[in-house]
Amino acid sequence: MIANAKAVAHGIRAMLYVSGESRNKKHPERITHICDNFMLQGMDATGIFTEMKFATMNHPNIKNNVIRMEISPAMEHTKDFTLEDWQQLWQDFAAAFDIQEIRDKDGKVVSAQTNISGSKSSIWLHEESDSGIPHLHAIVSRVDENGSINNDHAIHLRAQRAAEMLARHRGWATAQHIHETNIPKVSADCMEALRELDKWSWDGYQERLAAKGYELYLRKDKKEVIRGYVLPKATRNSRHRNLGRGAT
Numbered sequence: 536m537i538a539n540a541k542a543v544a545h546g547i548r549a550m551l552y553v554s555g556e557s558r559n560k561k562h563p564e565r566i567t568h569i570c571d572n573f574m575l576q577g578m579d580a581t582g583i584f585t586e587m588k589f590a591t592m593n594h595p596n597i598k599n600n601v602i603r604m605e606i607s608p609a610m611e612h613t614k615d616f617t618l619e620d621w622q623q624l625w626q627d628f629a630a631a632f633d634i635q636e637i638r639d640k641d642g643k644v645v646s647a648q649t650n651i652s653g654s655k656s657s658i659w660l661h662e663e664s665d666s667g668i669p670h671l672h673a674i675v676s677r678v679d680e681n682g683s684i685n686n687d688h689a690i691h692l693r694a695q696r697a698a699e700m701l702a703r704h705r706g707w708a709t710a711q712h713i714h715e716t717n718i719p720k721v722s723a724d725c726m727e728a729l730r731e732l733d734k735w736s737w738d739g740y741q742e743r744l745a746a747k748g749y750e751l752y753l754r755k756d757k758k759e760v761i762r763g764y765v766l767p768k769a770t771r772n773s774r775h776r777n778l779g780r781g782a783t
Contacts, residue, residue, distance in 0.1 A: 536606070536607065536698045537607050541690065542602050543603050550581075550583055550584045553566075554579070554659060565661060566661055568658075568659055569625060570658050572655060572658075573680055583657045586655055590654075590655055590676045593678075593682060597677055600677050601674050602673075602674070602677060604672070606625070608707065612707050621658075621671065625671060625673065626652070629651050631704075637688075649690075649693070650683060651685055655675070655680070656676065665765075666750075668765065729743075749766045750766070
């Protein structure tokens, strides 16, 4: 399980994207609304963002007004998940995110505890169009329901640690464990597939990897430039390799 978090200024664009209302989202039918917190239910993306914007009105100097998050559990752990299971996953992740107080090597607090559990948020489930791999998207207000600011210092590290804590608590393989276990074997298989090619091509590479039990799914950006690929194995394990910044 892996996770990422970033405070952003383009909150309305992020909200349109995660809800599937953006024209840049090619497969809105692969998006499921999970929950909204501390807001009226059934609002569209503009209504949700307006609610979050109201929450920050007493803090006009906040430039990055929402936190954008992505949470990606391994596919085999969530294949039988219900809507309630996804809701619980978000609640557990938010709690693990909030409980942390991050300090530097000298013991100085660089990121105080947050309260995203007590903040307006909108949570959506996306499935990748080719592989079907699910991941949660969350848009969270920078200001909680008590009027306090959710700090954004080192939140990428906070998200990674929250994912690790939650994976261990649920008995799932952590990102570090998957990396240590799978990468040497996957790398060897990929290098062998490359050596078997007479000349480079994605089709040839895909064919060689298929013979080794992998299915190659290309990840492209909005300009159809290949940024990475996913290698689900024929077994229950999933392997990932990146060529650059992958699409979400």
